[in-house]
Amino acid sequence: MRPSSSNPSEPAVRVLYWFRTDLRLHSSPALHAALALQPEVIFPVWTWDPNYVFAHRVGVNRFGFLLECMQDLSASLTALNPNTKLLVVRGAPQTVLPRLFQEWRISHIVYEIDRAGYGARRDLQVSALASQAGIKVISVVGNTLYDLKEVVELNGGKATLSLASWHAAVKKCPQPARPLPAPTTFPPLGDTSFSQAYPSLDVPIDYSTDLNNGIRNREVTCFDTFSGPKGDFGVPAIDELGLSRPTTSIRGGESEALRRLAVFCADKDRVAHFSKPQTSPAEFDPPETTLLSPFLKFGCLSVHEFFWRVRDTVASWEGGGPGKKPATKEPENLQGQLHFREMYNAAEYAEGIHFGRIYKNSVCRFIDWDLRDEFGQDGAKIIPRPLGDPRAEEWFLAWKEGRTGFPWIDAIMRQLRQEGWIHHLARHSVACFLTRGQCYISWERGAEVFDEYLLDWDPCANPGNWMWLSASAFYHMYYRVYGVQSFPKKYDKTGKLVRKFCPELSKFPDQFIYAPHLAPLEVQLSAGCVIGQDYPMPMLDDVAEKKRCMTRLKVAYALGLYGSDGAVLDGTADSLLKEGYRQALAGIKSDKKQGQKKSRTVSGGDGPSPSNLTTDVKTMATKELKHGSGSIEGFLTKKRKRD
Numbered sequence: 048m049r050p051s052s053s054n055p056s057e058p059a060v061r062v063l064y065w066f067r068t069d070l071r072l073h074s075s076p077a078l079h080a081a082l083a084l085q086p087e088v089i090f091p092v093w094t095w096d097p098n099y100v101f102a103h104r105v106g107v108n109r110f111g112f113l114l115e116c117m118q119d120l121s122a123s124l125t126a127l128n129p130n131t132k133l134l135v136v137r138g139a140p141q142t143v144l145p146r147l148f149q150e151w152r153i154s155h156i157v158y159e160i161d162r163a164g165y166g167a168r169r170d171l172q173v174s175a176l177a178s179q180a181g182i183k184v185i186s187v188v189g190n191t192l193y194d195l196k197e198v199v200e201l202n203g204g205k206a207t208l209s210l211a212s213w214h215a216a217v218k219k220c221p222q223p224a225r226p227l228p229a230p231t232t233f234p235p236l237g238d239t240s241f242s243q244a245y246p247s248l249d250v251p252i253d254y255s256t257d258l259n260n261g262i263r264n265r266e267v268t269c270f271d272t273f274s275g276p277k278g279d280f281g282v283p284a285i286d287e288l289g290l291s292r293p294t295t296s297i298r299g300g301e302s303e304a305l306r307r308l309a310v311f312c313a314d315k316d317r318v319a320h321f322s323k324p325q326t327s328p329a330e331f332d333p334p335e336t337t338l339l340s341p342f343l344k345f346g347c348l349s350v351h352e353f354f355w356r357v358r359d360t361v362a363s364w365e366g367g368g369p370g371k372k373p374a375t376k377e378p379e380n381l382q383g384q385l386h387f388r389e390m391y392n393a394a395e396y397a398e399g400i401h402f403g404r405i406y407k408n409s410v411c412r413f414i415d416w417d418l419r420d421e422f423g424q425d426g427a428k429i430i431p432r433p434l435g436d437p438r439a440e441e442w443f444l445a446w447k448e449g450r451t452g453f454p455w456i457d458a459i460m461r462q463l464r465q466e467g468w469i470h471h472l473a474r475h476s477v478a479c480f481l482t483r484g485q486c487y488i489s490w491e492r493g494a495e496v497f498d499e500y501l502l503d504w505d506p507c508a509n510p511g512n513w514m515w516l517s518a519s520a521f522y523h524m525y526y527r528v529y530g531v532q533s534f535p536k537k538y539d540k541t542g543k544l545v546r547k548f549c550p551e552l553s554k555f556p557d558q559f560i561y562a563p564h565l566a567p568l569e570v571q572l573s574a575g576c577v578i579g580q581d582y583p584m585p586m587l588d589d590v591a592e593k594k595r596c597m598t599r600l601k602v603a604y605a606l607g608l609y610g611s612d613g614a615v616l617d618g619t620a621d622s623l624l625k626e627g628y629r630q631a632l633a634g635i636k637s638d639k640k641q642g643q644k645k646s647r648t649v650s651g652g653d654g655p656s657p658s659n660l661t662t663d664v665k666t667m668a669t670k671e672l673k674h675g676s677g678s679i680e681g682f683l684t685k686k687r688k689r690d
């Protein structure tokens with residue numbers, strides 16, 4: 048049944064409020080702009096886009112979380128005015144919105160600007176269509192602290208590749224606005240009926256190109272009608288997406304976001320002393336960081352609200368003073384964390400569509416990873432295929448499924464799949480392992496797995512952090528690698544995370560929890576788990592593979608190619624790297640034979656060429672030896688001592 052009209056008169060201002068990156072009522076500048084028009088009716092619309100359902104990798108947990116956010120928002124709207132709610136219109140915005148403009152006699156469309164990825168392209172399309180239809184478009188920045196356009200302009204049009212460059216740009220911007228209060232009243236819905244029957248969407252479902260086909264256990268029915276099975280523009284149910292029940296224990300919605308923020312900030316000492324590297328990736332119930340990223344991702348939490356709440360909490364904290372531990376500083380503190388988010392947003396905005404992959408990405412180093420995305424002459428994507436080591440495919444699947452035989456890695460990957468969220472340093476561990484640490488597999492594959500499982504997946508933070516962890520951009524100390532045993536032991540010697548997410552290992556003594564294959568057979572038997580039978584043997588020799596990765600990375604760094612360089616675009620980069628690698632290996636062997644460290648290669652001409660690589664590789668190796676032991680643990684220990 049269609050909702051009936053609440054207001055038969057002709058209102059002067061009829062607003063379509065398009066919810067996108069802002070599933071909230073508090074601190075929403077776009078919503079304030081809409082309400083400032085004093086409309087007689089507002090149609091609060093969410094466009095349920097088939098592109099998101101089929102062409103984005105989204106796992107059951109993120110879909111479930113999004114639906115909960117929508118339900119919570121709808122309930123909050125109805126609490127303000129019983130004659131309103133969220134209207135979920137099933138179809139792509141560029142298709143359905145023009146119909147709504149006409150049928151609902153819309154005078155204004157108001158929305159929060161989405162400058163990242165796919166959302167940015169939709170913005171442009173919709174605002175062009177609305178203007179053509181004579182509708183006023185009001186789009187407002189709201190999901191970042193600063194306007195990314197302004198930040199990038201201030202950075203000379205370039206991506207912000209460090210927090211320092213980002214700070215240099217934003218110091219010329221006005222300080223982030225204080226959060227706005229949530230509205231206390233809300234205009235009613237207009238008449239949502241159509242002059243003719245609601246249009247049938249007729250979205251053809253091609254399951255062979257459906258990226259989420261693997262997780263569906265029945266047909267997708269959510270696009271059978273324009274206004275939902277009850278004709279009331281209701282929030283879709285998870286089974287309309289052909290999916291089974293989510294497994295995460297993390298609930299979505301603005302109410303939950305504000306509750307979590309309030310609980311975290313109630314402990315002023317904790318906020319004032321927050322230091323990201325000191326928080327443990329092994330704690331999960333509750334975690335030692337805020338776990339607010341999924342709420343920021345869907346805009347259930349305003350970043351302005353978060354930023355100012357933290358600042359005000361520290362300002363009102365009275366724990367400092369002589370002889371007391373002072374409040375932590377950037378980048379470790381919470382404000383610093385939000386600034387990292389801004390930095391990646393600005394970098395993505397500057398680089399645009401290429402940010403999420405290597406090909407044509409001007410900020411990303413070209414490294415000859417296995418399982419890289421390949422592109423044809425026209426730039427069209429070809430499915431990933433093994434380009435080097437044939438073991439890569441097997442390793443990748445074992446990593447994704449949490450059965451590498453390294454309990455720390457497996458526990459994290461299983462937590463990711465079950466809960467949809469893992470601690471930042473846990474992300475570091477598994478990303479480093481997959482790319483430069485051990486497997487030498489492209490960060491593009493890892494980012495895709497995170498796309499599927501993370502609740503907080505974000506088109507800026509995800510590729511940005513993967514580039515960081517694989518030392519492809521933002522970070523360059525590729526030789527600092529996370530140990531698969533030593534790193535977790537720094538935080539938790541008892542293996543809590545492993546015991547929870549790899550229950551088959553739960554009875555191992557602490558001594559073997561991160562390396563159960565080293566336990567004598569009688570220990571394995573008494574723990575009820577024989578390694579190689581009930582839990583896998585390590586799938587690779589982590590020390591040997593780390594060495595292999597380091598040699599290859601040195602070559603790639605010495606060659607210094609980026610995703611947008613000619614050699615990458617014309618496909619010759621791989622052979623340049625292979626030749627460099629061959630020379631590096633030959634150099635190492637020959638040096639060993641001669642027992643001397645003299646470089647034997649002739650320096651080449653201009654630009655990267657394999658012939659001058661051995662010299663470069665050795666110079667870099669010497670620099671590394673001077674700079675440190677090459678492990679993250681060593682670095683963290685030194686840093687902690689300094690702190």
Ligand SMILES: Cc1cc2nc3c(=O)[nH]c(=O)nc-3n(C[C@H](O)[C@H](O)[C@H](O)COP(=O)(O)OP(=O)(O)OC[C@H]3O[C@@H](n4cnc5c(N)ncnc54)[C@H](O)[C@@H]3O)c2cc1C
Pocket residue numbers: 323336337338339340341343344381384385387388389391469470471472474475478497501503504505506508509510512513516
């Ligand atoms: C390989 C990899 C992939 C990642 N993918 C994502 C992603 O898709 N989406 C995402 O939001 N974060 C991503 N991160 C960043 C970070 O791990 C998460 O934002 C953080 O762990 C979320 O937990 P929290 O809310 O408890 O963070 P807190 O430590 O409480 O920080 C508060 C907020 O600051 C922001 N923040 C903190 N660290 C970062 C960072 N390094 N980059 C960007 N924002 C940050 C987040 O919005 C976070 O909610 C990724 C990190 C890595 C290493």
